[in-house]
Amino acid sequence: MRKNIRCFLHPWIYVFFLVLILCGCGDKQNKKWFTIYGGAIGGSFSQFAGGIDQIVKHSEANLKISIVASAGSVENTRRVNEDQNALGVVFASESSLGYHGQEVFAEGEPKSNIRMVTLLYFAYGQFSTLKNSDVHEFEDIVGKKVACGAPGSGTAQTLERLARSAGIWDKFTPIYRGGTAGGQALQDGQVKGFMWLVSVPNSAIIELTTIKSIRMLDLDTPAKKYGFYEKYPFYFSGKLPEGAYEGKVEPVKTIVMPTVLIANKAVPEETIYTILKHVYTPDGQQTMLKTNQAAAAMTIENAPRAFVIPLHSGAYKFWSEQGVEIPEHAMPVD
16 A cells, blocks of 8 residues: 555655746846955945945846955956856056056956946045155155055056056056055055045045044146146046044145946846946935945046946946936947
8 A cells, every 4th residue: 555655756856846847947048147256344346336236236136246246347347247147346547557458457358248338436646654754755765665556456557557647657656555454554654555446435444544644645746747647537637525534634636537337248238228227216316325435526527527438238228318417438339
């Protein structure tokens, strides 16, 4: 009797497990998985990547995003170029130089698989020094040590570009520390300056101002003096926002870098279009602002500042619908 029952049940057990397997496969097939490369945990890059993930999670059940930490802009440019399911947060500088195979990207093939999606925020060149230091102008860093972000980071690359333009790159010592570690190095007297290309306000600088009195250098004047903007048109002239550090830092003129979202050209047009559509709703904008107040720069009017390489076809569709004028060099090439 028991033998007969087992024989009778076996086919139904097989059917049951077959249904489970097929349902599981169907679920995986319906869900589209993508990666966004951010930056250091807790940094602005990862915050913005997380904000986009949060918006998508609440808007598109079948669109799944995983956030991956990284060393920053240079690494993200390379990874997005290689990963057909990837997006990444980078500085506009690295997107342009990577796409054209210049500077740090000169070895190997140009990163021609990357495409522009949108502006995220503006990063301000914030060069801090102690209030009583003898560093008053950019050229005063000659013979001194300067903390300047991780090797290959957008901050380190920016300092090198400006220093090379000024002819002093080999006349000071870069110390590759950023964030809290860079601020700590300045606080402890290990360096004379701390360069950080980030959104305003920044937690590492806030922490520094609670312990030490600091000043920031004018980086805009040497940038104009040495032809920096002509050589690197993805930067522009700006000024540290008033009240950025509760009056503890006097606003100075400085260089500003658009921070952008890029994607591999193989990411489907509809995916990029859908992400942008949700990010630029009132609810999406509120989510981004709660993530980081620097998202206030994500306006339709500011968007073209990000268009330094060709747009992803999904981004072109979205921005064209918004009535944004697309420059010739940003037209889709796919």
